[in-house]
Amino acid sequence: MPHTIAVIAREVWDTRDLTGQILDEAGGLRPGALQTRFDPEDLNALELALRIKDAHGARVVAVGLGAPRQVEVLRECLYRGADAAVTATGDLAAADTAAHARRLAGAVRSLGRVDLLLVGTAVPDDDNSLLARHLAAELGWPAVSWVDAIEELAVDRVVARRAVEMGYEYVETPLPAVLAVGVALLEDDPRAPRPAKAMLKLKMKKAEIPTVPATDEPAPLTLRVRREAVPPRAIETATVDPENEAALRAMLDAALKGA
Amino acid sequence: MANYYTDNKDLAFIVERVVDWPAILALKEDFGSPDCPWSGPDEAKATFVEMLRDPVGEIAANRIAPRAEEVDDIGCRFDAGRVIFPDALERNLKDLRDAQLMGMTIPRRYGGLQFPETVYTAAIEIISQADASLMNFFGLQGGIAETIAQFASEELKERYLPRMSTGEFTGAMALTEPDAGSDLAAVQTRAKDASGGEGIAARQDPTTGQWTISGTKRFITNGCGDVILVLARSEDPEKKGGGRGLSFFLVEKNPRVRVRRIEHKLGIHGSPTCELYFDECPAWLIGARGMGLARYTAWLMLAARLAIGAQALGIAQAALAEAEAYARQREQFGRPIREMPQVAAMLADMRMLAEAARAVLYATSEIVDLHQGAEVRGLKEETRRYGRLAEALTPIAKYYTTEAANRICYDSLQVHGGNGFMQEYPIERLYRDVRITNIYEGTSQIQINWAIPRLVRGDLDDLMGALAAREYADADLARLHQEVLRSYEVYKSVIAWLREKDNSFREMTGPQVIDIFVEIYAAFLLLRHAELWDHKRAVAARFIRRLGPRVAMNRDLVLNARLETLEA
Amino acid sequence: MPRVFVVAELNDGVLNDLSLQCIGAARAMAGADGTVVVLLPGTGAAAAAAPLNAPGVAEVLVADDDRLAAYTTEPYLAVVKAALAGRPAEAILLPATTIGNDLGAALAAALGAACVTDADGVGAEEGRPAAWRVGFDRKVRTVWVAAEGRPLVATLRDGAAEAPAGSGTAAVEALSLDGAVSQTPCRVVRRDVAKKTVNLRDAKVIVAAGAGVGGPEGLELIRRLATALGAELGGTRAVVDAGWMSADRQIGQTGATVRPDLYIACGISGAIQHRVGMLDSRTVIAINTDPNAPIFRSAHYRIVGDLKVVIPKLLKLLGA
CATH class of the missing domain: 2.40.110.10 (Butyryl-CoA Dehydrogenase, subunit A, domain 2)
Structure with a gap:
């Protein structure tokens, strides 16, 4: 029987190229100051799941949390080839990774047998901890972090390639397991996760995404959050024309002073 | 991450705010039928926009564009009777197949998306911006498949269209x-x-x-x-x-x-x-x-001309981006060269020309859509009416976009100076790639010969008359409109004069006459766009300020032309 | 803050020096009346633990066991829990490495503790342990404060605190492990990990290569530039993965964090995973063909161009 792979799909703040004030006076995020996007490492996790599906056959289910803000990450999963999607409810305001993990784990359990749970390793700006670890604790499953390839996949175990500081380790773990997917998943070319499939997008644009009601007690809050603005660290960027020898020389002189 | 749809603000403006989707969809879709995936035109339009963003814009910027240099360097080879593609091209084709984009205009019952021609035109522009050569797989597929869908036997349709939809067949x-x-x-x-x-x-x-x-x-x-x-x-x-x-x-x-x-x-x-x-x-x-030439080739050519126009515009968009980036970082005499008036003027002209060409191309694409829709529905009167417009406008749009794109690439390379001549900079490739666009699927000269008799016959008089009759509440736009109308009077007098001339004379002066026509047409369109988007006011103003002198010059060239001087 | 616990890290028998920064942070957090306890788990821990005996450290525990040779979560977690059993702590600090972040989050989940990974600093707020991280494109400092009755687990980024100088008076004791090392469901079947031979963190000038160098030929140019400048050579994960450079030269999230006086980024697009490792360089020169490459946002000098053209010009100017 092919594996069932659940993938966590988070909608996170898009914190690239932020301009202007993000916080209001009370330290809250100013509505409208930020856009959201599909968490890029979760997108890598989805890509890994879909590659397993391409190679071995698998059922891929995307699991999200809460109502979409701007990006319909779960439908985007369906457009790329996920077989189903569900969303967990609740605890969003709590902004504690542990609380999110409890709701997501409940949704994963509701799917029946799941062999692999994939999620991006990165901790988004607004999260405090590694979601994968908290999911593993909630589910009582083993977990491997910083996975960027699957070496071997059998009915009841997986060998994952884990990126560490000075190279790679190949870790075998029984299934079901949580794999936290890192950044270096992608091969040289294509360099980006797959885009949507047009026919699927046409078919799935109105797909109902079932909501999994919360059955567990919410996790008790372990922390509270306060935000404060950081004064901008202005980098004066000077553009240097590579054809201009005098400019290059001036740059080297200035940069090497004191180095 | 880059996206060639959302990053191209002008294209997004045309698609999202200018194109009359309800009119196209009224002919091309049966809302409410089980086969139709949308409840109404707004929903359909939202899907088109979404699809142009992802997969089209996404795949173009992040997968195809990074491979363009490799595709160009290695090229296709011929060995023992077989054509061998570079690996990067194989990966491009696989990506297009995987994204299910190869059957963009093929009817849904044969596995395609059945999108209007105008969505396809935008997709071709986006793909061509990433790699112009890939357009010849992606962008010709549609015209070929549509010709089969429209005219071939049911047996042939069932045999070939589904496999063209998946991209298994090109x-x-x-x-x-x-x-x-x-x-x-x-x-x-x-x-x-x-x-x-x-x-x-x-x-x-x-x-x-x-x-x-x-x-x-x-x-x-x-x-x-x-x-x-x-x-x-x-x-x-x-x-x-x-x-x-x-x-x-x-x-x-x-x-x-x-x-x-x-x-x-x-x-x-x-x-x-x-x-x-x-x-x-x-x-x-x-x-x-x-009927091979008169009917089917002619029909195929309507779509193919649009496709080549879109290909040229995509290359122009890439060349424009290269020029803007280069002029921003290249410093001479202690400042970025874009601050120098001549360079700034070249850049402004390139942007203006690209936007004018885009206005003409998509207005034409809309007409082709209406024509196709009427033909598929069997509406005789509309088919005839839109057909006449399409047959006059597509050669003009193809001529204008491909010549504009050549001009833009020429100027972009010029902005790069000596560096532009070197293979290290992408403009070198764009400059080579754009050169075919005003040659294949009918040279510019052939397009002009197609269009001239239709202009003389007055096939576009109603269309232009309606644009001329528009009224602008905004005082600035109304003043600009008056200026265009003065040029339009010149155009009408030139055409009237040309009616007295023989065919050889008309063809000889064709380039000037078509330029007069298409620049007035573009000016009318840019004025309409200026009502919708403030950015276009400056573009329209710059374009129209130059329109009068250019039309006058072209008129004088026509009036002074003599067939005898060809022997000189 | 009375009790702060540090889980130090051992990589192939070598003490990870971020562990010492954690001790520095722990001492500041504990204050005069608090205690700092340090645990070093791993095979060969006993031989490597001496530097952990820093001033102000009350107790250094080592868990030296063959079953702890390669890191997997469960046995390490069991050891830390065993050590904490008799020594409850309000705050537990670990280095923000791949091991530290994994172990820290697992520990927090097991203890029901508050967890902050990749913290830029730790301290106290209204008497509660707190940790903060600068995020949102360096525009916002988020401070997380542990709820009443809950300890804080924080993993500290390089530079979050100073490593203490001198040595202390604590004895190094072996932690009694009887049965604490549990069976692990995971097993490291193979390792492909290099020995560290260069320390980029001490380099004054670094020339770093990204995927944009294209191959060994481009890399040779970078090497020549490094030699001409007396600089160390560094690279992105992509370059290391391609086999063009050894892993100890990697800069970024799973590599070194560097702060040289001059950082020259060649053909590096500047994904955030790389930029976190070099953002604090004093002067950054970036060379890239893509005018929109994110690396330029962190650069003092921005050169849009092909490095095969630009670097020879620089070499000429340097008289090399």
């Missing part, structure tokens, strides 16, 4: 022959057994009814493709000569059609240009005998 159009380039009516008459193989001829077996084709076709883009539409002589030249003796055939790749060689070209290295040799090759007739 297509080619085999029209040109060694001695029949622009003049397709000269497609060879002599049968293979009589002529030794030059030209091409179709014969029908009197007992089985099976057609066979023999002869040579040349300069066939993607001639190594799986589904080849062939224009061939099927009638006895004694009885039906010229174009009336030509029919349209479908050939599936098989051992009796061989690629004899591929061309070594200035540009679009990722698109194989093949010489094909048909050796009594089995073929299937499309539509009616003798």
Whole structure:
């Protein structure tokens, strides 16, 4: 029987190229100051799941949390080839990774047998901890972090390639397991996760995404959050024309002073 | 991450705010029918926009564009009778197939998306911005498949369209022959057994009814493709000569059609240009005998001209981005060169020209959509009306966009100075790639010859009259509109004068006349756009400020032209 | 803050020096009346633990066991829990490495503790342990404060605190492990990990290569530039993965964090995973063909161009 792979799909703040004030006076995020996007490492996790599906056959289910803000990450999963999607409810305001993990784990359990749970390793700006670890604790499953390839996949175990500081380790773990997917998943070319499939997008644009009601007690809050603005660290960027020898020389002189 | 749809603000503006989707969809969709995936035009439009963003804009910026240099460097090779694609091109094709984009305009019942031509035009522009040569797979597929969908037998449709939708099959159009380039009516008459193989001829077996084709076709883009539409002589030249003796055939790749060689070209290295040799090759007739040139090729050409126009515009968009980036970082005399008035003016003209060309192309694309919709519905009066507009506008749009794109690439390279001449900078490739666009699918000169008699006949008078009759509440726009109207009067007087002239004179002065027409048309469109988007006010103002002098100059050139001086 | 616990890290028998920064942070957090306890788990821990005996450290525990040779979560977690059993702590600090972040989050989940990974600093707020991280494109400092009755687990980024100088008076004791090292469901079947031979963190000038160098030929140019400048050579994960450079030269999230006086980024697009490792360089020169490459946002000098053209010009100017 092919594996069932659940993938966590988070909608996170898009914190690239932020301009202007993000916080209001009370330290809250100013509505409208930020856009959201599909968490890029979760997108890598989805890509890994879909590659397993391409190679071995698998059922891929995307699991999200809460109502979409701007990006319909779960439908985007369906457009790329996920077989189903569900969303967990609740605890969003709590902004504690542990609380999110409890709701997501409940949704994963509701799917029946799941062999692999994939999620991006990165901790988004607004999260405090590694979601994968908290999911593993909630589910009582083993977990491997910083996975960027699957070496071997059998009915009841997986060998994952884990990126560490000075190279790679190949870790075998029984299934079901949580794999936290890192950044270096992608091969040289294509360099980006797959885009949507047009026919699927046409078919799935109105797909109902079932909501999994919360059955567990919410996790008790372990922390509270306060935000404060950081004064901008202005980098004066000077553009240097590579054809201009005098400019290059001036740059080297200035940069090497004191180095 | 870059996205070639959302990053191209002008294209997004045209698609999201200018194109009249309800009008197109009223003809092309049956809202409420089980086959229609949308409840209404707004929902359909939202899907088009979403689809142009992802997968089209996404795949173009993040997968195809990074491979363009490799595709160009390695190019297609010919080895032992086989055309070999560079790896990067194979990956591009796989990405397009995986994204399910190869059947963008094919009817849904044959596995396609059945999107309007205008969505396809935008997609072609986006893909061409990433890699112009890939457009010849992606952008010609539509016209070929649509021709099959519109005119071929149900059996042929069921056999080929689903596999074209998935991208398993790619297509080619085999029209040109060694001695029949622009003049397709000269497609060879002599049968293979009589002529030794030059030209091409179709014969029908009197007992089985099976057609066979023999002869040579040349300069066939993607001639190594799986589904080849062939224009061939099927009638006895004694009885039906010229174009009336030509029919349209479908050939599936098989051992009796061989690629004899591929061309070594200035540009679009990722698109194989093949010489094909048909050796009594089995073929299937499309539509009616003798209608190959007048009806099917003409129909195919409407879509193909749009596609090439979009390809040119995509290349121009890439060249424009390169020029803007270069002028921002390149410093001379202690400041970025874009601050120098001449460079700033070149950049402003390039942007303006790109936006004017885009306005004309998408307005034309909309008309082609209306024409197709009317034809598919069997609405005779609308088909005739839109058909007349489309047949006059598509050659003009193709001429204008491809010439503008050449101009933009020329100027972009100029902005790069000596560096632009070097292979390290992408403009070197863009400059080579753009050069074919005003040549293939009809040279600019042929487009002009197509359009001139239609302008003289007044085929576009109603369209222009309606634009001229518009009223602008905004005082600035109203003033600009008055300026355009003055040029429009000049245009009408030139056309009236031309009615007294013979054909040779009209063709000789055609370039000036078409320029007068198309610049006025673009000015009308830019004014409409300025009502919707403030950015366009400056563009329209700059364009219209130059319109009067240019129209006056072109008028004077026409009035002073003498056929006798051609011998000088 | 009375009790702060540090889980130090051992990589192939070598003490990870971020562990010492954690001790520095722990001492500041504990204050005069608090205690700092340090645990070093791993095979060969006993031999490597001496530097952990820093001033102000009350107790250094080592868990030296063959079953702790390669890191997997469960046995390490069991050891830390065993050590904490008799020594409850209000705050537990670990280095923000791949091991530290994994172990820290697992520990927090097991203890029901508050967890902050990749913290830029730790301290106290209204008497509760707190940790903060600068995020949102360096525009916002988010401070997380542990709820009443819950300890804080924080993993500290390089530079979050100073490593203490001198040595202390604590004895190094072996932690009694009887049965604490549990069976692990995971097993490291193969390792492909290099020995560290260069320390980029001490380099004054670094020339770093990204995927844009294209191959060994481009890399040779970078090497020549490094030699001409007396600089160390560094690279992105992509370059290391391609086999063009050894892993100890990697800069970024799973590599070194560097702060040289001059950082020259060649053909590096500047994904955030790389930029976190070099953002604090004093002067950054970036060379890239893509005018929109994110690396330029962290650069003092921005050169849009092909490095095969630009670097020879620089070499000429340097007289090399």
